[in-house]
Amino acid sequence: MKVEVPVPRQLPRDVSGFVGRAAELAELDALLHDDDGTDGSASVVVLAGTAGVGKTSLAVRLAHRISGSFPHGQLFVNLRGYDTGPSLAPAAVLGRFLGALGIPAPAIPVGLEERAELYRSLLAGKQVLVVLDNAATVGQVRPLLPGTAGCLTVVTSRHRLSGLAVRDGARRITLGMLSAQESTDLIAAATRGYRTGDDPDQIAELARLCARLPLALRIAAERAATHPLLALPELTAQLRDESTLWEALSSPDEEEADAVRTVFAWSYRTLPPPAARLFRLLGLHPGPDFSVHAAAALTEQEPRRAHGLLDLLAGAHLVESTSADRYQFHDLLRAYATDQAHQEETLEDQYTALKRLANWYLRTADAACGAAQSFDASILPQGQTGPASALTFDGQQDAFTWHQSEQANLLAVVQAAAQAELDEIAWQLPAALHGIHMARGVFDDWQAMAGLGLEAAQRLGDRRAQALMHNTLGIAAKDSRQLAQAAEHHEAALELRTLVGDQAGVAESANGLGLVHLWRHELTAGRTRLEQALALYQQHGPRHWTGVVLCGLGFTAAALGEPHEAARFAHQALAVYRETGADHSLHIDALQLLARLAREAGDYAQAEEYLGDALALQEHSSFVTIDAALRLEQATLHRAQSRHDQALETYWACETLQRSIGNRTGQAHAYDGIGQTMRALGRLQEAIDFHTMAARILRDPPQPWDLAQTVTHLADAHADNDQPEQARHHRTEALTLLAPFPDPQAAALRRRLQQLIAE
Incomplete structure (x- = not known):
């Protein structure tokens, strides 16, 4: 099974009425393209500047302009580096990006390093644009950088992020305030069609009071547009009054921030009381965005009423609409809203x-x-x-x-x-x-x-x-x-x-411990715990959980070399599931066990039938871990039937799934299966290489049972390749690893290894 990589298109809408920044866009164009028009060498660009200066707007405008040069997609994330709540961790961002690149949620690795490795692998050889908005530190950014040329990463930050320039070759453009002309152009564009006859000098004064910062300018312009009969001098006088209030509370070196807060207050004070209350209570929402229904719950309103108020706030540029029923704050506005909630509630x-x-x-x-x-x-x-x-x-x-x-x-x-x-x-x-x-x-x-x-x-x-x-x-x-x-x-x-x-709870915990023992090949301990769980579930319920335990007992019996007992448990589990109408995903484990038992008995037709039933059910399930296990069993069946090409294809599909969910043990099993298939094909050095890869994984952390199987296969490949000393070394290692295991399967393998060493 091949994991298809979709083409993500995550860019926000382009900024309506974007004005200015012609010089910066020209500089960016020069960074990204050589003189002959071909792609330039810059792979990381940092747009730095103060809060509200328009970094995100410029990044989005740039991204839309150049998106055609990145046919494999565009990724976008707000890192929330300056939000009032916690910033977005790189591991969380990689989880989102991997999902957008086609990795199902259960298939996303656990660790940051594993996620970053998979992310870079998926982007290798691709042309993808990555926009990282509102980064506070280099540490937020570096794990998100693609590993090969062809991709471009655009970062916005209030800081210079010098580490990206030193180590990663990033090129930086620092944004200043808009020019006086650009500022008046922005106000004129936003009010066009709503107002006429405004004095250019008054527009310039309004822009000056907004410190020529785009965020403040857009809010002020919206206010002017929605009050077309109010003379501009009166609007600027109101804003100047707010500015005087802030100046009394602020220090001289905070001029730009004071201007932004002044415009926020000016806009906030004109809101109808229900909208103002919604705005400030939304400052208490701890997440990065909010739905209409969440806003309704926060304010104890009907969703339809909350939706109308949110649209009013969006129209005033106090919140931003991200979809039909979801909204978010600019980080400065979130801080302002939270502050108002603390003051007024x-x-x-x-x-x-x-x-x-x-x-x-x-x-x-x-x-x-x-x-x-x-x-x-x-x-x-x-x-x-x-x-x-x-x-x-x-x-x-x-x-x-x-x-x-x-x-x-x-x-x-x-x-x-x-x-x-x-x-x-x-x-x-x-x-x-x-x-x-x-x-x-x-x-x-x-x-x-x-x-x-x-x-x-x-x-x-x-x-x-x-x-x-x-x-x-x-x-x-x-x-x-x-x-x-x-x-x-x-x-x-x-x-x-x-x-x-809590007897039902004791049963659940005993079952959980039994499965942990089973995965460690601690079979006697596992059987004891599972039998304890079964007895308790039979007395206290719920009934469908007896099927889960029966299935666990079936896998344990199979590992103990008791195939008839294992099949009996599997059929009993299926009967319980049918009787109770249990979830589809529960049936799959039992069918997989029956397929394995049929394969080991040489009944390949029966094994295929069980696997077909399981795979049909898997189409209705979202458990990627189950899908990976089914693919491993399917590949092993192909190998048993000497259908080596199909076996290799399916092992690779399994390896991809296991690697993507961070299941290193499952990945090792896939490599080991590939090695066995290569050995059957006579490709002995490749077999040795894959068994070695599997063994390396199983040594860190140590997994004695699985490692014993793998080094045994590695020894057999060395023996076939006329390397008796290497074969003897690995067989001796396998014997040492098997020492703690008393079960019949381990005993039989020990006898075989001892015989081969003695020859």
Whole structure:
């Protein structure tokens, strides 16, 4: 399976009525093109300048002008380096960019380095334009730079970011204020068709009071356009009065910032009271943008009314519309709105507004998770009503689309709830999102939110909530192959659930531990825990979870060399799933196990039938981890049938998926399978190379069981390549690795290795 790379088109709309900056655009054109018109050498350009000077507008205008030179797409992100909340971390940005480049959310690697490697690999040989807006530090930018020529990165910042020039060859253009003529041209363009007869000197005075900064100029011009009967001298007199007020509160070296704040205040004071209140309360929203429904919840209004007020604010350039029902602040306006909220709203009113907002996110997240999957029940009390503006969803994709649009906000809301001592919401929100996090594999946010939730539950002294957070952290760690951490969290959850007498919870934790043991090839311990879980689920439910445990027992029996017992467990699991109408994704594991058992028995036709059923179900599932496992089994079946070309193609598809989700163990399994296929084809040196790559991965961190299999295959390839000493060395290493494992499969492999060494 080939991962198709789409063409992202993320540029915001070009700036309406863009005026000036002809010199800067000419300088940029010279940087980006040689004298003969061919592409120049600049691959990173920094647009630096004070707040409100128009860096973003120029970057967007430039990007639209040159987008045709970048046929493989344009990426854009606001790094929020100067926002009142936390800036956007490079790992989070790479997660977004990888998604835009075709990597499914569950398939995005966990670590920053792995994400950056995949990002650079996807852009290699491509021509992509990357716009990084509002960068505060070099550290925010450097991981986001493409690794090869052909791409261009445009960075905007209030700082010079000298490190990019020194190390990365960035070219910098510093923006000053608009010229007097450009400033008056901007006001004239924005008011054209609304006003006539304004004195050019009065327009120039208005521009001077705005410090010739585009952000302030646009707000002032909008005010003038919407009051066409008000003489310009009167408008400038009002602005001058505001300016006098700010000057009394400011220091002399803050002239530009004072001018911007003056224009903000001038515009804010003319808003109708409901719009002014919405504006300042939006300053309490902790995320980077906000939907109409979130704004409605924040202000306790009907969504239609909130939408109208948001459009009014957008018309006054106090917020910016980013789509049909989403808006965002300029970072200076966000700071101003927050300041107004602190000044004009009581602490109690601010707390109540934030609580309404957090509760809206909680209720909507719970509805989304219910639409996305059916194996995890709601954690919220039944019959409890939520806010009127809480959303409903038409199926999994609708829920996933909402989660993707709100992903950054959700983490910010949990952080804000924890800071505001809304501890119940701070653990309930990550708990409500567990099913979506598991389906989409967004490990960064999953673990960060659950970690905050655990701290909140600990502050409350709520043992059940603590256990729930340990459980979700355990599953996140297991799915991202952090098995030691997974075991610690499941043990902690098991202890807490035992203390409170939560038998269904004990079953869940025992199952989680059993699967961790299975993945470590600790088969006896795994079987014991899974049998404990099965007994408890049979008594306490829910019924469909007995199928999950039966499937785990089936994989354990297969690893112990008990194929008939494994098949019995798999069929029992499928019967439970059919009986309970369980989620499609649960059926797939059991079918995959049956395909493996049929393959190992030499019944390839039956194996293909089971795999076909599993792949058909996978079309309705969003679990990339399951897809990768299916591809690995499919490739192994092709190899067993001596269909080597198909095997190689499918192993590579598996490797791509495993690498993209950061599953290094799965990636090693794919390399090992490629090595075995190469050996079957007689391409022995290539086989040795791939087995060596797999072994390197499995040594860091050490994974003894998987590494023993791989070095055994490596030894066999060396032996076929007439390299007996290397073969003996690796067989001896494999024997050492197998020492801790007492199961029949390990014993049989030890006997084979000992016999080969003795020959």
